[in-house]
Amino acid sequence: MSNPVPAAPAPAPAPGRRVRVWALVSAGLLVPATVLAGILALSADHAGRCLGYAENCGSNPGWTYGASLGLAAVALVVALAASRETVRRAALGTQVAAELVFLLLVVTTFA
DSSP states (O other), rough: OOOOOOOOOOOOHHHHHHHHHHHHHHHHHHHHHHHHHHHHHHHHTTTHHHHHHHOOOOOOOHHHHHHHHHHHHHHHHHHEEEEEHHHHHHHHHHHHHHHHHHHHHTTTOOO
């Protein structure tokens, strides 16, 4: 009688894969979050006056929206393409922070 050989444990997912997945999930959730932030911004007190009469509109400069989205896009590419784990994690943190800044700017558009 031979003793059965125990099965080898399943390999753990690569840590880099997990960071890449979270980077893609974060980028994918930016669109619905932006829609919800836009709806929230339109429900502000000043939104109707701003849209109807161009009074009391927010003072966010337009370039800040593009800069935060550009930074998030660059961080996404770095998170997906970097070979070192620490660089991928830093890029993911930068991406999430830039996306949160963009959403904050959208919410405060009519503030």
